[in-house]
Amino acid sequence: MATKKTKSSIRPLRPGSGWTYAPAPESAAIARIDEQYELFIDGKWQKPSGGSYFDSINPANEKKLYRAALANEKDVEKAVTAARKAFDKYWKKMPPAERGKYIFRVARLMQEQARELSIMETLDGGKPIRESRDFDVPMACNHFFYYAGWADKLEYAFPNRTPKPIGVAAQITPWNFPLLMAAWKIAPALATGNTIVLKPAETTSLTTLKLASIIQEADLPPGVVNIITGAGNTGAALVRHPGINKIAFTGSTAVGKLIQQETASSNKKLTLELGGKAANIIFSDAPIDQAVEGVVNGIFFNQGHVCCAGSRVYVQESIAPIFLQKLKDRMATLLVGDPMDKNTDIGAINSAEQLEKINYYIRLGKKEGSLHYENTATLPKKGFYCRPTLFTKVAQSSRLAQEEIFGPVLAILTFRTEDEVIEKANNTPYGLSAGVWTDKGSRIFNMSKRLKAGVVWANSYNLFDPTSPFGGYKESGYGREGGLHGLSPYVTF
Amino acid sequence: MKKIPPAVFKPSMLAGPAIDQTGVEERTARFTKRSIKAVSKMQGLLLTLRMIDLTTLEGKDSVGKVEQLCYKALHLHDAFEGLPTVAAICVYPSHVRTAKKALQGSSVKVASVATAFPSGQSHLSIKLADTRFAVEEGADEIDMVISRGKFLEGEFAYVFDEIASVKAACGAARLKVILETGELGSLDDVRKASQLAIAAGADFIKTSTGKIQPAATLPVTLVMLETIRDHYYKTGTMIGMKPAGGISTSKLALHYLVMLNETLGADWMDPHWFRFGASSLANNVLMQIAKEREGCYQSANYFSVD
The missing domain is CATH 3.40.605.10 (Aldehyde Dehydrogenase; Chain A, domain 1)
Structure with a gap:
């Protein structure tokens, strides 16, 4: 066994960079x-x-x-x-x-x-x-x-x-x-x-x-x-x-x-x-790797053009660093580009107007002092594209956390207690959906009762079925x- | 500087995140949606060949059979030029010497199963003797099995000590620890056993013996890869991964490589860190390579069975 390295000396993982997938375009x-x-x-x-x-x-x-x-x-x-x-x-x-x-x-x-x-x-x-x-x-x-x-x-x-x-x-x-x-x-x-x-x-x-x-x-x-x-x-x-x-x-x-x-x-x-500005809430006992996936599906599905997108992630403070590291490593593997390619994860923003709106919020987030991170994909020259983006150190009172962006932009906030996160999650004019990630069944029931949202997903996100009603508060x-x-x-x- | 693994088991070694099976299955389904074409397909197929532990683990294995398999390891399909060799040959301890001799001068490793494979139902002293014998015969790698019964009884310290002492008996040989995930019952236990094996000194963690169904699956392998990733985040130390059993088509092998690429990334895309334990995968890959080269599929009769 090698000697234990200090954390800062550990070479970052290079997820997704071991193999480039050749174009696989649909006709x-x-x-x-x-x-x-x-x-x-x-x-x-x-x-x-x-x-x-x-x-x-x-x-x-x-x-x-x-x-x-x-x-x-x-x-x-x-x-x-x-x-x-x-x-x-x-x-x-x-x-x-x-x-x-x-x-x-x-x-x-x-x-x-x-x-x-x-x-x-x-x-x-x-x-x-x-x-x-x-x-x-x-x-x-x-x-x-x-x-x-x-x-x-x-x-x-x-x-x-x-x-x-x-x-x-x-x-x-x-x-x-x-x-x-x-x-x-x-x-x-x-x-x-x-x-x-x-x-x-x-x-x-x-x-x-x-x-x-x-x-x-x-x-x-x-x-x-x-x-x-x-x-x-x-x-x-x-x-x-x-x-x-x-x-x-x-x-x-x-x-x-x-x-x-x-x-x-x-x-x-x-x-x-x-509209919506859903809270996706990650407790410290959550299945963390699956929660990362749920957060990715929650905000980057359909370029974030989803009214129930999990655009506000609340992560419990004790797991915030590792959660963020995993989320960034996952984001690195998202392929942005030609929507007709079967391997594309994030396609084109629907219109120039919508792209401008998203970019406005990204500029605003930087100005508000939140920390900005985006995936390093090379974007096609023509067309409307936006890299998957996240902001940390977002204040509850910032516009990034309050307003619906309708794009692949995630605001990450932290919390300490259950009461605190319920108060923050409900602190929005919207109430369409929410996500709760925890291993504790009783907490899921308590949370879904107290969250003012039409849909509450437990240990999952953005799942739909014709038999299940959908709508807002x-x-x-x-x-x-x-x-x-x-x-x-x-x-x- | 080499450090001997901690000799004592600590309950904290088992502490890890919860695993949500539905979420794991959703993630692995996503890997299978990647469409691997053209150049990237050929790269994946060749890498798969290089990662194979060509395996024969049967009571009827003979010197002749092992010698033939070793020849195949070195000459996968001589009709095509430029094909790589497989990573290793995997045999019972009694055939290590034969394999070692047949592979002399090549880079193909000899892996031996040991520790009362496949059930592991024997005394520790016998398992250690089994390991030492395989190493003395020349094995470069040891594939051990854990005592699943003890694990399920909650005797984690026993399992830990067992792995640590087999590791010590391995000397310079790399140790692959087989969890036999098909007998563990839940992904939470797969996670726990993976952490235990890594803490006790495993160089590789491996899913299955191939004798129990289900053997390797994408979800089980993902949980193990994520355990390896967490260990790397914490310590910077790389651990190898070997899914074994049930991977017999190149399409499935490519799904595994997609999963490896997107979970651990570039550093693990190498036979030193990832292996397929398989007996029939190689020929399926060869048939795909033939199809990529010639544009049409060929009969299985064109490829040697052993």
């Missing part, structure tokens, strides 16, 4: 992307009445990918009318088991075209192909399968009551999980007998448009699902439309508040799934999506 040619997409209204592809289109680029190389129709108020009117007609004429009268068959058919068609959907999602949004292939697309299919099963069993979901559909649902989805969020919204709405006008985010319309063509292929009655594309104005027109009975929005807290104001004087039902929104709970916002009695 972009598999995705058949049209040059131009129209609006999907009343079961047909229709030109926008204003005649305008907008470009969508691939954030990985800034090249134009396709152009999509810009829907204006007239188009919104058309879509809502089509949805109303479909509701009255077909969908609310259809036997529930028949509705279920249509949803099953959509799920199967999605599954058959899973590879193409994954590639489209990655090209349009910048997320690694590994994630769209292994998470986004299969999970989206599962949501359709799951809610298809509920269609003819609603009386068991609401025993001794008679659930009825609400009518026309307006759904607005974000750019971080375009297809998955569309599935979260469309599947329960259809299962409960509602018709839909959905607007995806303007930077990532592609997979939702592809879903529209799948819905067409599944031969759903015209107007049951309408997809209109556009930016904020289109969304605002949709929200304001008097023919809407229910609004489901996923996106920023700022826009969520506007929608809430807008609908305050109406009787539109509303669910909001907004406080400024993270209200209403639940997923599971049995996800049916409630779409029924009336």
Whole structure:
């Protein structure tokens, strides 16, 4: 046995540097992307009445990918009318088991075209192909399968009551999980007998448009699902439309508040799934190597563009140094770059605007005096990229610890006692999710009871399942999506 | 300066972090998602060959069989030029002399199992005699088994002393300590046994004898690699790792190398610090190398079985 070396003389590990993985690109040619997409209204592809289109680029190389129709108020009117007609004429009268068959058919068609959907999602949004292939697309299919099963069993979901559909649902989805969020919204709405006008985010319309063509292929009655594309104005027109009975929005807290104001004087039902600044809490008795992995998945999954991202890590002081060392060594192995490469862990930031916002916070963190560390990856010259980044010595009162960054930037804080960490974790306007890492079962129960968060993950993070409800407290929104709970916002009695 | 390992067991040697099996499995699944292509695949295949402990551990092993295996160790597939040799031959003590002679002048090591392999159910004096015999016959490396029964009884001091005295009997030979993880039952115990072995002077820790199922698995190996990493963080001393049993395809071997690369990194990507205990892996790797070279798979009949 060698003599014991002093800690400072120990050569640092070189994780990940013993072997360079050759490029393993997925083939972009598999995705058949049209040059131009129209609006999907009343079961047909229709030109926008204003005649305008907008470009969508691939954030990985800034090249134009396709152009999509810009829907204006007239188009919104058309879509809502089509949805109303479909509701009255077909969908609310259809036997529930028949509705279920249509949803099953959509799920199967999605599954058959899973590879193409994954590639489209990655090209349009910048997320690694590994994630769209292994998470986004299969999970989206599962949501359709799951809610298809509920269609003819609603009386068991609401025993001794008679659930009825609400009518026309307006759904607005974000750019971080375009297809998955569309599935979260469309599947329960259809299962409960509602018709839909959905607007995806303007930077990532592609997979939702592809879903529209799948819905067409599944031969759903015209107007049951309408997809209109556009930016904020289109969304605002949709929200304001008097023919809407229910609004489901996923996106920023700022826009969520506007929608809430807008609908305050109406009787539109509303669910909001907004921002977050989740605490991921590591106790000294935690399975530390797995906790490091959970922290990495918590913040670097989808470039940190996740509303429930574990962006604040609270680590108990006694294990903070070793935890940090392990986290840095793990971060060194993260591969940043071409999202189409099967080995890429961190792909492209969704847009130039979002990259600027993230960089603003990184500059701010440095200015606030926090210690900055980032992985040493060489970034591609074209495209929007950000290295996985962490800050230590972050104060609870700093903006880095308080505001949602929505990027691969982690703030690390320490704590000493259980009461202290609960107080700090709850000290945020948000309340979407939290993580607890400990070997002690009783502590998990105590923590999950006292943390004000919609989801509390124990010894895991960012795990999802169609059977499990998801949603927030406080400024993270209200209403639940997923599971049995996800049916409630779409029924009336 | 050589320091003799501490002669006494201390309970603190067992103190380590909790292990969450689900988390370990999630992490290892992630390693298998790495797509190893082209140049990096060839590098991985060649490194795998260099890391193999070509093994025969059967009651019917004969001088002839061992001699043939040694020839194979030196000449993996002469039809291809520039192939490396394996790291070592692994045999029972009674065949060490034969192997040593057959491998004379080469860099291929002779490893011998010892200590009443594979069960370890014998008296310590016999295990030590077994070890000394193998070393005297010329073994460069000793693969010992721990007393799993004693470990599960909680007799950690016994197991510690056993390893320390076998280490002393090894002299200059490197000691690989087989934990037989398939009999330990939990990843927490794998962690504990790994720490105990390292504290008692193991140069290598090894998963399995190959006689018990399950043998090496990715999760078990990850827990052992993380124990080695923690030891390195603390002391700066490198410990070797040898998964053995059940690794028979090159694809799986490449997954192990990805795990090694991303857990311990560049310094361990060398036969001095990592071995595969395997009997049929070499031919599978050779077939993959042939495919990379010629563009198509060849029949198994083109590769010698021994």
